[in-house]
Amino acid sequence: MAHFTKATSVKDWLNQRLAIEKVEKVLASEYWIPKNINFLWAMGMVLVVTFVFLLVSGLFLLMYYQANIETAFYSVNFTIMREVDFGWLWRHVHGVAASVVFLIMYIHMFTGIYYGSYKKGREMIWISGMLLFITFSAEAFSGYMLPWGQMSYWAGMVITNLFSGGSLHADGLVEWIRGDYVPAQAFLTRFFMLHVVLLPLAIIGLIGLHFAALRIPHVNNQDGEELDFEAESKKYLAGDKAGSKVMRFANDFMSKDMMVVGVYLIFFFYLVFYNYGFAMDPVNFDPADGLKTPTHIYPEWYFLWSYEILRPFSIDIGLIAFAFAQVIFIFLPFLDRSPNSVPANRRGLFKFWFWGMLVDMIILTSMGKLPPEGIFSTIGLIAALVFIAMWIVLPLITKNEKQVQGEIDEK
Amino acid sequence: MKNKEPIILAVVVFFTLVLYYLVEPYAHHVMHKQIASENFVYADLPAIEKQGDVARGAQLVMGVGACVGCHSINVVGLAPVMDAVTSAKGYGVNPPDLSNVGVIYDEKFLAHLIKNPIEALKVEHKYGGATGLTHPMMAFSGAGGDLDQELADMVAYLKSIAMKQEEVTPKIAFELACGRCHAVNYEKWTQIGTKPNFKDEKDALAFDIQTLEYADSLKGYLGIVPADLSMYIRSRGEHYISTFMENPQNYLKGTAMPRVGVSAESAEKVIEYLKDAGDTKRAQREEVGKSVMIYSIIFAIFALLWKKEVWKDLH
Structure with missing residues (x-):
């Protein structure tokens, strides 16, 4: 057993038992971050802030929400929106944050792809991040069921139907997932459970894994330069703060994080109060009605690209393409065969791959919302084929990529 | 080192805005019919040029016009003969009290409504002509004089007894224009009136049964029980509701919903009422x-x- 002495202060008392000074060093003051980064590196903190908004607003909503198909819509649109003090505010914050969190996640992902932050020991950061993305998607979908509006009901119907596997006709599986032949009480209650307990637990666990995965390889930098964190941090601690290539997480990097968060909050609250329509679909303000199919059924914007990969094909091929799109990003660290971990603009063909993928996903997203008619379905089909083709050629173009020096341009 | 942050920010903002534009304004533009407001001028109805005379209008409304055979005019002491539920059994819908129609409805529309309800309400596909069905409100074929003059007289009378424009509340406008067919649960509005807070559950249930009976008549009249409008301001939006009121046939060809015929001012009041309900x-x-x-x-x-x-x- 460790030897304990009479504490000289509260801090000392805690230090002997919890090693708080050491913990603080490991997590903050001696957690070393490269200096050569830009504001895109703050997206992690922006996501943490948004997640906290979701969590806190969700707790308040949970106090009044009723997971019952007879009263769910009323509890959201009457009780929370009209009766509860500031209930409308919590709902708008929750709805807008749920949408914006995906925008930030996509920016975060494409930042990682652009700077090659999934290679050279950073594979687990990428994989845990993609697992978070998938869990967040499930969380968003399950949450969308809860107001029990028309879009909740019909999106629930369409998405759970996918599990019948087309020609496999696994209707038993669909019924098992729904707990009924159609979305009804059993369906709502289980999605409620998933949304407020199981998935948030999984998300919090995965966030822990995502952070832990950063610990050993450290954060990447703008030039993909391999830093000697040991030596650079010694330089910093010796007083050469300006000469060292690294800085403390707190307060050095955190001050920049907070600056970006500050700008982000202006944008976020502008959306919450003045431009929330994109996050709260009008169709979902009609109560669920199993006998009235809405004219257009579409998922929230962040699912549209993968929805569009499903849609232009026949059911079986569509499902295979859809499944492919859902998982393929996880394998990026292994499909990119190039030894270079530098920004995409210095990587030959990969540069075109990166911008092509970004543009293709934006095209898929917009076609996913438009009705699948005429030119829109043609564009959607081409964009879906391009998406698949790009992933197939990725190993080929990256295998022959010329090695570039990870040098920094000191201009 | 060169600071690349402004250009990076510009790239992020650019792609975000393109995405937003395509998914929101553009997609909705493609998915939904664009119908511009006609400012409630009812251009399809010819103008009535005559100056109305209130006294003669009163005689016509009470006499040859036979309005009070079905309509009450509370403001001059003509109470309804039957309650709303019984009326609806006979007519399909409870005929409105005429006290304030002169201020809620457009005057040109009112004149044409009296003259030819089927045309004014745009329900030719349901009544008259080939359908062989008679509209519950009879057309007024004139008292023997100049028809346009008589119409102008009746409208002048209806306007003279109505409350002033500035006294019209959102609730009054909504009740007369929409409330006899549409319930607004979140405002406790039913098609037969605001549901009171009953002490006795028996009374509350009795009221509900009355409402259901009324709804049955509506269903016979219109084919469905018209939707509850509590959240329509969020599900349909101001522009849609306003232009739908102006002419439901523009959006839903063949719908049983008649043209409402409200004035532009009343339409604004109706919208305000729906905002109070759904965007409180x-x-x-x-x-x-x-x-x-x-x-x-x-x-x-x-x-x-x-x-x-x-x-x-x-x-």
Whole structure:
């Protein structure tokens, strides 16, 4: 057993038992971050802030929400929106944050792809991040069921139907997932459970894994330069703060994080109060009605690209393409065969791959919302084929990529 | 080292805006019919040029016009003969009390409604002509004089007994224009009136049964029980509701819903009523929004200053 002495202060008392000074060093003051980064590196903190908004607003909503198909819509649109003090505010914050969190996640992902932050020991950061993305998607979908509006009901119907596997006709599986032949009480209650307990637990666990995965390889930098964190941090601690290539997480990097968060909050609250329509679909303000199919059924914007990969094909091929799109990003660290971990603009063909993928996903997203008619379905089909083709050629173009020096341009 | 952040920010903002434009304004533009407001002028109905005479109008409304055979006029002491539920059994819908029709409805529309309800209400596909069905409201074929003059007289009378424009509340406008067919649960409005707070559950249930009976008559009249409008301001939006009221056939060809015929001012009141029902906290949202924006900007300024302070030593 460790030897304990009479504490000289509260801090000392805690230090002997919890090693708080050491913990603080490991997590903050001696957690070393490269200096050569830009504001895109703050997206992690922006996501943490948004997640906290979701969590806190969700707790308040949970106090009044009723997971019952007879009263769910009323509890959201009457009780929370009209009766509860500031209930409308919590709902708008929750709805807008749920949408914006995906925008930030996509920016975060494409930042990682652009700077090659999934290679050279950073594979687990990428994989845990993609697992978070998938869990967040499930969380968003399950949450969308809860107001029990028309879009909740019909999106629930369409998405759970996918599990019948087309020609496999696994209707038993669909019924098992729904707990009924159609979305009804059993369906709502289980999605409620998933949304407020199981998935948030999984998300919090995965966030822990995502952070832990950063610990050993450290954060990447703008030039993909391999830093000697040991030596650079010694330089910093010796007083050469300006000469060292690294800085403390707190307060050095955190001050920049907070600056970006500050700008982000202006944008976020502008959306919450003045431009929330994109996050709260009008169709979902009609109560669920199993006998009235809405004219257009579409998922929230962040699912549209993968929805569009499903849609232009026949059911079986569509499902295979859809499944492919859902998982393929996880394998990026292994499909990119190039030894270079530098920004995409210095990587030959990969540069075109990166911008092509970004543009293709934006095209898929917009076609996913438009009705699948005429030119829109043609564009959607081409964009879906391009998406698949790009992933197939990725190993080929990256295998022959010329090695570039990870040098920094000191201009 | 060159600072690339402005260009990076520009790239992020550019792609975000393109995405937003395609998914929101553009997609909705493609998916939904664009119908411009006609400003409630009812251009398809010819203008009635004659000057109306209130006294003669009163005689016509009470006499040859036979309006009071079905309609009550509470403001001049003509109470309804039957309650709403019984009336609806006979007519399909409870005929409106005429006290305030002169202010809620457009005057040209009113004149044409009296003259030819099927045309004014745009329900040719349901009544008259080939359908062989008679509209519950009879057309007024004239008292023997100049028809346009008689119509102008009747409208003048109806306007003379109505309340002033500035006295019209959103609730009064809504009840007369929409409320005999549409319920608004969140405002406790039913098609037979505001549901009172009953002490006795028996009374509450009795009221509900009356409402259901009324709804049955509506179903016979219109084919369905018209939708509850509580959340329509969020599910349909102001522009849609306003232009739908102007002419439902523009959106839903063949719908049983008649043209409402309200004046532009009344339409605004109706919209306000629906905002009170479905977007109740809009004033508070504006107010809180302003404070939160100011707070966010101050937070961002302090965060920027803190960053500058901390990074002073890092360069």
